[in-house]
Amino acid sequence: FRVEPLTARGVAVVVVAYDIAPKGTLDQMIDQVTRSIAFVQRKYPCNEGLYLCGHSAGAHLAAMMLLANWTKHGVTPNLKGFHGTAGFFLVSGIYDLEPIVHTTQNAPLLLTPEDARRNSPQLLLEAALARPSGPACRVLVTVGQHDSPEFHRQSREFF
Secondary structure, three states: OOOOOHOOOOOOOOOOOOOOOOOOOOOHHHHHHHHHHHOOOOHOOOOOOEEEEEEEHHHHHHHHHOOOOOHHHOOOOOOOOOOOOOOOOOOEEOOHHHHHOHHHOOOOOOOOOHHHOOHHHHHHHHOOOOOOOOOOEEEEEEEOOOOOOOHHHHHHHOO
C-alpha cells in the first residue's frame, strides 16, 4: 500500500531487507542497508536521485546512511539528485540509542554503551569535526502526533 502510489507515478521503489534482532546485530543491520544502497547505485548509476525513507528503526537506519563511509563501498550514492529528487524521509526515528541501553527494549539488541554511541546518528553528528555549509540533500524529519515524548525529543534534536 505504500509502494503503489509511488510506482503509479513512475518511481522505482526498492524495499531493503535486513536481519532484525536478535538474528542480526545493529552493526550488521547498518552494514546490510549500506551495502544494499551501494548495490542500487551501482546497478542504476544514472538514477536521478535516491530517497531513503524509514519509520522508527528504519528511520534510524536511513539516518545512519547520512554518515556512511561510502568510499569503503567504492560508490557514492546519488543522495543529492537533480532538481531536488533525492533526500531522506525519516518518520519517528531513534537517533540516540544510549537511552535504551538499560531498558527492556535492548533485550533483543544486546547493545553495549559503546555500540549505542557508535550507532547513534545524533551523537555522530554532534561529534563531526566539520558541518556542511549547506544541506547536501533534503532531509525531512517527522514524528507522530501521539508518539512518546522521547520520540518527539529525539526528532527535534536530530533535526
